[in-house]
Amino acid sequence: MTYDWTLWIVFILIGLATTLPRASFIVLGQRATLPEGLQKALRYAPAAALAAIVAPDVVLVGGALEVFNPKLAAAFAAVLATQLSRNPWLPFIVGMGVLWALR
Template identity: 45%
Template structure:
């Protein structure tokens, strides 16, 4: 073990502790620290915001100096959204989106 290894282990330990506190904090201290109603209402939108933050950069890739670039994945996603609005069936959304992407890649790729 080298002399500078303590820094790495301390950083890992502190990050693990911070992760544990933030994840388990509301289960442990939830009764003693109730959330305000405004914050509770805002937290209902957190899953949709996280999903949007994951999906949108993949559908609209960003190139430096150019901006958002059109991609076939965006068209396939729009097909999947249209199928969902028509049928409300999650399996058909996946199948139609992938079929549209494969067909578009075959036709234009």
């Protein structure tokens, strides 16, 4: 797959969506505070978003639900490796290994 110049606009927009949250309170300083309820709710954002990206990728094949597929098996293997080992490479080795073996 090749990409045209619009990819750079996407990078800049993602960059803004990254730098603005990071810089927010560091730049604003004491002029602003974050309500405690909102702080609590925001803690769940990364987990919800990560799952919302991962789940469709591993259970859908060509847009249709397919529970027995190599990607889901590879994902399970990666979850197990993450749970059972502290080696940072293992989930990638096991996950990619299962993916390649089942295809």
